[in-house]
Amino acid sequence: MNNINKKSIVVITTSFRGGGAQKIAVNLANHYSAKHKVELIAFMPEGPYYIDIITGVKKTFLNVRTRNSLIKLFYVLKKTKPDYILSVTRDSNIIVGLIALLFKSKIIFREANVLDGTLSMSFVKKNIFLNLMRFTYQFADKVIANSPDTKKDLLKYNIVKESKCKVIPNPVIPDNVNFLMNKKVSHEWFDDPNIKTIINVGRLSQQKNQKLLINAFEKSLKINNSLRLIIIGVGKEYKNLINLVKALEIDEYVQILDFKQNIYPYYKNSDLFVLSSLYEGFGNVIVEAMASAIPVICTDCSGGPSFILRNGKFGDLIPLDDPKTLSNLIIKRINNVDHKIISLARKRAFEFSISNISEEYLKF
Secondary structure, eight states, rough: OOGOOOEEEEEEOOSSSSSHHHHHHHHHHHTTTTTTTEEEEESOOOGGGGGGGOSSEEEEOHHHHHHOOHHHHHHHHHOOSSSSSEEEEHHHHHHHHHHGGHHHHHHEEEEOOSSHHHHHHHHHHHHHHHHHHHHHHHHHHHEEEEEEEHHHHHTTTSOOOOOGGEEOOOOOBBTTTTHHHHOOOOTTTOOTTTOEEEESSSSSSTTTTHHHHHHHHHHHHHOOEEEEEEOOOOOOHHHHHHHHHHHHGGGGGEEEEEEOSSSSSHHHHHHHHEEEOOOOOHHHHHHHHHHHHHHHHEOOOOOOOOOHHHTTTTTTOOOOOOHHHHHHHHHHHOOOOHHOOOOOOOHHHHBBBBBHHHHHHOOO
């Protein structure tokens, strides 16, 4: 690219842990580095996505927790003087907003989630957080909401003005997705043609509500004992989920696996994907599963699921916290695979490619 059009872009994240926002930070930085000067700043360098950063991206680590990052971030940005500052997480947005007036850079915030989690806090904490967002977000030149529900919350609670907020979905699918999908993965259940595997991918947390899936799976297992459940993720709910599996006496049918750097072969070798969340910002895992050509069932929670699935056109949406309905639908989809819907869903997934969505960010 002609140097006169080459921009200096700083992408800011809190860490490289296995969350959707952190993955988006790496996806964007990698993509932009082909044509622009890119620096990826993380408050902490911890997390598995670190190794996905390509060599063309300058990496800067503050080595401080979010609450202690303000001064260090100020000095890094003062030295860099970027054309654009793109912050991708709510916590980093607030920190950037506090020092925004000290820089001439164009400042873009990406809002990664609906406000359900914040609204469930205690009265004092909720109001402190909402007021912090209202104060700091006003200094962003643009705010990107990753789903219509995310934007709706930002407007409802007076966090941003509609004139500077736009819905742009997450950049999820990499150009080499087929290569990643065809990587060999060894698992006893995948190697047995008589077994049907259900997969869930996500942080082990109350938000992701894997308890619903486990309870529904136990009911489905009574009807079809060839079913197996794999949950992939890490988080605070691990022990509670393990205890629930033991209490239901389905240990031999359920496995909770650690984070996987390349998740696509696990989708490809499974027979059904289920997302059981209470709320989502977007739902990268839904798109990943659709691209991997397996049926998708999602709770119709606030956030991205209904937006991604076009209100049920590309996959099933079920009520929140309804194990019976989920159990019945698991049996139905395992027994009756609709290949037409799967094909349409895969085509829909590629609308959320990293290359396409990253360019939408730039245009905005």
